[in-house]
Amino acid sequence: MINRFTKLLLCVLLTVAVAVATTACGGSNAQGGGDQEKIVVKFTHVVAESTPKGQAALKFEELLEEKSGGLFDVQVYPSSQLYGDKEEQEQLLANNVQLIAPSVTKLVTLNPSFQLVDMPFLFKDDAQAYRFFDGEAGKKLLNSLEPHGILGLAWWANGTKHFTNSKRPLKAPEDFKGLKFRTQSGGVLDDQFKALGAGSQTLAFSEVYQALDNGTVDGQENTFNNIDTQKYVEVQKYLTISNHGRLDYVVLTNTKFWNSLTPEQQEMFSEAMAEATAYERQLADELSAASFENIKQSGKVEIYELTEEDKAKFIEALQPLYEKYGAEVGQEYIDAARNS
Template sequence: MFNKKKLSVLLSITLALSLTAVGCGTKPSATTTDKPAAEVAPIVVKFSHVVTADTPKGKAADKFKELLEQKTAGKMKVEVYPSSQLYGDKEELEQAQAGNVQIIAPSITKLVGLNPKIQYVDLPFLFPDNKAVYKFWESEANKKLMNSFDKFSLKGLAMWPNGFKQFTDNKRPLLTPEDFKGLKFRTQAGKVLEAQFKGLGAGSATIAFGETYAALQQGTVDGQENTFNNIDTQKYQEVQKYLSVTNHGRLDYIVLINNTFFNGLTPDLQKAVLESMAEATKFEIEQAELLDKASLENLKKGGKMQITELTPEQLGVFQKLMEPIYAEFESMISKEVIDAAKNASK
């Protein structure tokens, strides 16, 4: 009986002491709960894109990863997901806004739903060469476009070129507007692109980039428009017989980062992100020009496609046919943007 009472008293005292310690705010020892700096988990940056790793965008995404991890001494870790491994065209934009992926680099045209003015990139024969494109990107008009995505939880970080678009198809060489009649082409979403193919007497279907090869293979569409590098790396030469070198439009990218994520970083990490992106952009521009030329040579050497370079006279027929598109979409894209693009060519 005595032992039971003694044990009961001891337990009561122990419990009282425990409660007193908690009530007085006693903190756990740092040696048992605090992790050394080296063990703090890095901030993960998911970078999703839809092209292969050996494209200009793919190589630049990997370069950005290398630079940022180096500049932050491992405080930030970049996970690059190429070839739609994480998300497709539509999904990556939605997930970037939601913050489930931090960085994306969609084709400029993919942003038409957020800002219709971005469709300048689809106006046929707007830019004569790469130099004019780069000059336009430095204009105030384009800077306004890049900043227009803030209200959609996205911050524009950089413009990345891919190159000029060319037509391919599986029916016949496309040398005149008449050659397009009755054919159906895969296209990105956008009214300007719809008007382009309508003006050529062709049909169009909006198909995700990652699904284009299958659509061409199965005959869902007869052709498509893309850069030399995308045609080469996506192996469209396996399912397309003809390629017409027209340089009629652009396919370029805008790199976007989730606003909430970026604003939540410390100033030094924000600086590292911006510096890494600036360096990766210079690298991307170099790669875009090099790989575009290399891919054209690959396609020629492969011998699977009949490649025709249209003459200035042949292109002139297309240019004249496409002129009404400018008047049709000037109010949507704005005179300011179109004029800035045209002035960049001077």
């Protein structure tokens, strides 16, 4: 017969076995049962939350967390709170962040084809640019970064560029002769002004207002929103609506992070990004229109809009840029942009 002590021991062992079995069946995040472990996505950018880029980043956070039922935890860091312009690409490659949205021109060192947005009078308007971005050529350009460990996910708009200066109306190529303009980088932009008979000087964005004010440079090129918010109308007398170039962003992730996601998770990510992109472009278009109204209402600048005849003269004057940079940018991209 089983004595009392043996019965007690059996009861204890049975209780422990049940407890262990319950824990194993219940599962934990690490074992993949029950609730899944959250996937953290850090999104760092350098502009304010109030901008189209800032608002679109928050919209992406909302959309992806909703679509995934909380599986993704998107953390947005605006205004260089986490990393600045110089560090963010390096941190992306290290997978310390999973999303950045730099200016397109920041990618030229990785692939010269991204100079496409600087090519003068290539896109007639925003709609044409968006068609290129969303078409096969635009997608191919985004995918071209994969050998560098980076994957382009979307093109986010900032807007088209226009000329301002303090000396005279700019209606024809010859009006640029002898003037000096601020540029954000060399290469295409320096040669653009050289072809028009003007000089150029590379200056940081934060230094432009002072340079215009003290006459270090006579003019600059920028979006309506930057012209408005940076108060260039206080130090410039003339604005030419030219739509001659673009300032845009590219949303990037790293291949290590992307390849760690399941196909279903990648699909959720892509859907959220597509919706956030449409939202960002709408905001950018609305903000551009509002800023143009502010510029007009200020009454401080004389505004001239290039006619189609005017643009034809500029296109002819700037043709040498296409001869010099066409092969470097890629004729297939230039042709795709023109035909979008």
